[in-house]
Amino acid sequence: MLSSSLLLFIEQCMNGLQFGIMLFLITAGLTLVVGIMNFVNLAQGSLFMLGAFVTAWVAANSGNYYLAVLVAIAAVALLGILMEVLVVYRFYHRQHLDQVLATFGIILILNELARILWGAQGLSVTLPPELNRSIELLPGLTYPVFRFAFIIFGLTTAGLLYLLISRTRVGMLIRAGASDRDMVRGLGINVNLLFALVFGLGAALAGLAGSLSVPIMSASVGMGEPVLMLGFVVIVLGGIGSIRGAFWAALLVGLVDTLGRSYATTLLSLFLGSKAGASLGPSLAGMVIYILMAAVLAVRPEGLFKAKAS
Amino acid sequence: MTRFKPSLVPLGLLLLLSAIPLGAYIFDAVFALTLATRILILATAAVGLNLVLGYGGMLSLCHSAFVGIGAYVVGIGAYHATNDGLDWMTNGFIQIVAVLVFSTLTAAIIGVISLRTRGIYFLMITMAFGQTLYLAAVGADLYGGDDGMTIYQPSVFAGFALQGRYVLYIVAAIVFSLSVFIVDRLARSRFGLVLQAAKMNEPRVRALGYDPVRVRLVAFVISGAMAGLAGFLLANYTEFVSPAEFNWVRSGDLVIMVVLGGLGLNLGPLFGAAFLLVVEDLAPGITTHWPIIVGLLVLLVALFAPRGLGSLLTGEARND
Numbered sequence: 001m002l003s004s005s006l007l008l009f010i011e012q013c014m015n016g017l018q019f020g021i022m023l024f025l026i027t028a029g030l031t032l033v034v035g036i037m038n039f040v041n042l043a044q045g046s047l048f049m050l051g052a053f054v055t056a057w058v059a060a061n062s063g064n065y066y067l068a069v070l071v072a073i074a075a076v077a078l079l080g081i082l083m084e085v086l087v088v089y090r091f092y093h094r095q096h097l098d099q100v101l102a103t104f105g106i107i108l109i110l111n112e113l114a115r116i117l118w119g120a121q122g123l124s125v126t127l128p129p130e131l132n133r134s135i136e137l138l139p140g141l142t143y144p145v146f147r148f149a150f151i152i153f154g155l156t157t158a159g160l161l162y163l164l165i166s167r168t169r170v171g172m173l174i175r176a177g178a179s180d181r182d183m184v185r186g187l188g189i190n191v192n193l194l195f196a197l198v199f200g201l202g203a204a205l206a207g208l209a210g211s212l213s214v215p216i217m218s219a220s221v222g223m224g225e226p227v228l229m230l231g232f233v234v235i236v237l238g239g240i241g242s243i244r245g246a247f248w249a250a251l252l253v254g255l256v257d258t259l260g261r262s263y264a265t266t267l268l269s270l271f272l273g274s275k276a277g278a279s280l281g282p283s284l285a286g287m288v289i290y291i292l293m294a295a296v297l298a299v300r301p302e303g304l305f306k307a308k309a310s
Numbered sequence: 311m312t313r314f315k316p317s318l319v320p321l322g323l324l325l326l327l328s329a330i331p332l333g334a335y336i337f338d339a340v341f342a343l344t345l346a347t348r349i350l351i352l353a354t355a356a357v358g359l360n361l362v363l364g365y366g367g368m369l370s371l372c373h374s375a376f377v378g379i380g381a382y383v384v385g386i387g388a389y390h391a392t393n394d395g396l397d398w399m400t401n402g403f404i405q406i407v408a409v410l411v412f413s414t415l416t417a418a419i420i421g422v423i424s425l426r427t428r429g430i431y432f433l434m435i436t437m438a439f440g441q442t443l444y445l446a447a448v449g450a451d452l453y454g455g456d457d458g459m460t461i462y463q464p465s466v467f468a469g470f471a472l473q474g475r476y477v478l479y480i481v482a483a484i485v486f487s488l489s490v491f492i493v494d495r496l497a498r499s500r501f502g503l504v505l506q507a508a509k510m511n512e513p514r515v516r517a518l519g520y521d522p523v524r525v526r527l528v529a530f531v532i533s534g535a536m537a538g539l540a541g542f543l544l545a546n547y548t549e550f551v552s553p554a555e556f557n558w559v560r561s562g563d564l565v566i567m568v569v570l571g572g573l574g575l576n577l578g579p580l581f582g583a584a585f586l587l588v589v590e591d592l593a594p595g596i597t598t599h600w601p602i603i604v605g606l607l608v609l610l611v612a613l614f615a616p617r618g619l620g621s622l623l624t625g626e627a628r629n630d
Contacts, residue, residue, distance in 0.1 A: 108605030
């Protein structure tokens with residue numbers, strides 16, 4: 001039998017891992033889009049939000065969570081490609097400022113559309129019985145099946161993504177695009193198609209992250225933006241355009257953020273006394289991750305993993 | 311820099327700014343006066359941002375954090391004066407010094423770290439830092455946490471309280487004019503020329519012996535202080551502060567104001583702020599889902615008028 005504080009620590013590490021995997025699903029597409037197309041997509045958080053809403057809505061109407069996840073991924077991927085074909089492609093050669101404005105406008109539109117379609121209250125989802133229980137991972141440590149499945153499924157997706165990027169022809173083109181997109185164009189590759197594909201893939205992954213997050217955080221308007229910020233921290237830490245960097249940075253951010261939130265109050269109480277610790281802890285906990293980013297930037301401005309594209 | 315003769319610009323601005331309270335008084339249109347005050351306050355922050363974004367080419371997405379710092383200085387001062395009897399904390403002079411110290415210090419820290427990078431990195435990092443301060447405000451339970459707090463005592467300057475519609479308008483107009491004057495002087499100074507040159511050709515500026523990063527840092531800090539002052543006025547104007555002041559969406563609004571008015575046009579933010587705030591004022595009357603209107607507008611501006619609304623009329627090129 002392990003001590004209860006150690007079990008709690010392991011459980012928080014698992015939660016951190018699960019949060020990190022969710023962040024990876026959002027940032028994988030984001031970092032590719034930034035790295036290959038040199039495009040800042042602030043609306044990635046909104047795609048995440050729509051994934052969550054569509055999942056909750058379909059699950060409520062069909063009673064089938066698995067079906068809802070599939071529908072959400074397809075819907076968000078389609079919306080992503082639509083966004084790319086209608087708006088985004090016009091901005092690849094424009095300044096970052098114009099890209100920020102355009103995607104800022106898209107955020108306002110998508111957030112308000114979600115409010116019109118599903119209301120300001122937010123939607124939650126009931127899990128199927130086989131996911132809605134706990135299993136005993138270690139003696140004395142029970143863990144929700146859903147979060148465990150989240151981790152396994154997320155890691156599998158990351159693995160498949162890795163195979164797609166490193167072993168297939170499309171992946172080769174994507175990597176080539178990240179290091180020198182003009183050369184790829186020069187070799188006669190249909191870059192427009194490739195870009196739309198990458199954008200759709202990124203959107204699908206963000207939608208998947210939203211689908212998997214509904215049972216944990218429930219869908220609400222504006223849920224995407226805090227996640228987008230953390231996504232940016234992940235990209236900055238991992239290096240723009242690097243999937244591998246995004247993966248490790250996402251796990252790091254997930255772990256540090258989750259552990260920071262659970263232990264900041266305790267740690268601060270040790271140094272400052274319990275009263276000051278209890279009042280400062282929660283506000284500092286959310287900041288831990290940004291302090292980490294500042295520290296990394298001070299030492300390595302180009303991120304922990306050297307980006308392939310500059 | 312502007313299309314008008316330089317000597318006529320201050321005169322025109324003075325006439326415009328004094329016509330509004332006169333008009334409001336004659337036509338008894340107080341709402342116009344309060345809207346104009348709000349426009350002037352946010353335009354002050356946007357003029358500061360223009361120094362960084364328009365002249366310096368740095369896309370900062372954390373300027374609402376400086377506005378928030380200025381607003382919270384007033385809020386925290388009023389809180390302790392009301393609850394703990396610390397009346398000196400509503401002293402306007404002390405508050406202004408505190409606003410300047412905190413906003414310049416914060417801007418210096420954020421600037422030193424963020425300016426190690428450029429382009430996409432810079433905008434993502436400033437956005438993340440803005441979020442840090444937002445989270446700090448949300449976590450500050452003593453000062454209302456997520457809900458914010460009402461300000462029961464305005465800033466007092468030697469017995470003169472910063473309240474009342476006309477007083478606030480006049481003070482906002484003076485601060486705005488001062489900030490326009492300062493940025494105008496800076497832009498023409500050697501410092502401003504180096505800042506603009508570094509945006510166009512950094513290696514050449516380095517070769518001339520200037521340190522572009524240092525020049526950018528100074529611009530960032532000055533700009534942060536101006537946004538802080540705007541926050542100081544905003545808190546006295548709304549008599550309320552909340553973490554929403556820090557929210558990155560507010561930073562986005564400031565960027566939109568600068569772009570709408572025309573990048574690097576010193577008076578541009580006034581027109582950008584006026585346009586955006588009038589739309590935000592009118593749109594809720596058309597539909598409750600007015601953010602869609604603003605969103606579409608922003609998207610259309612990004613698509614068709616990235617050089618500002620003025621360029622739609624004149625077809626003039628942005629000077630970058």
